[in-house]
Amino acid sequence: QQGQAVAAVWQLERALRLAPLNKTYIFKLGAIRQILGLYDTPTAWWKSAANILTKSTWIWIASISFWIVVAVLALPRISGSQRPMFLKLSSGIAAVCLLLAVAALTIQITQQPSGIVISNEAVNLHYAPASAAPEAGDARPGERAYIIDQHNDFLKVETEAGITGWIQIDAFRKL
Secondary structure (H helix, E strand, C coil): CCCCCHHHHHHHHHHHHCCCCCCHHHHHHHHHHHHCCCCCCCCCCCHHHCCCCCHHHHHHHHHHHHHHHHHHHHHHHHCCCCHHHCCCCCCCEEHHHHHHHHHHHHHHHHCCCEEECCCCEEEEECCCCCCCCCCCECEEEEEEEEEEEEEEEEEEEEECCCCEEEHHHHHHHHH
């Protein structure tokens, strides 16, 4: 409403990091991105599955599963008895939960964008960290991007459109 759609995209992206399942934030971000011409690309099923639970919930699942596996493996050896079928089954379930939690955490951490292009107009991406370098493409206002590298006042980013290039640091805001 104040004519600062790009800043609103950045704020809503940050808000979604704090509350990833907030429907109001999701709706407003989608509406603003559509106004800016930044349509969401469909996400793979495994990325969506990793975002079913929050990062802290996956950490809890991984921690509890790890200690269950350790307890089930260590306790029978300490007591010198055989493991009953119940302990074998719970150990298997806990191991599967641990693997799923670690995979989901890895996906959540590596798939999050590093920042947003905050310029009010399209920004040129360059092949090298210099303003005089040839252009590799454009980054649209409000577009998500992943930071790959940094050199002085330039960041090497990959935009959500798949374009890789160097952008001036003042045209980009980290999340």
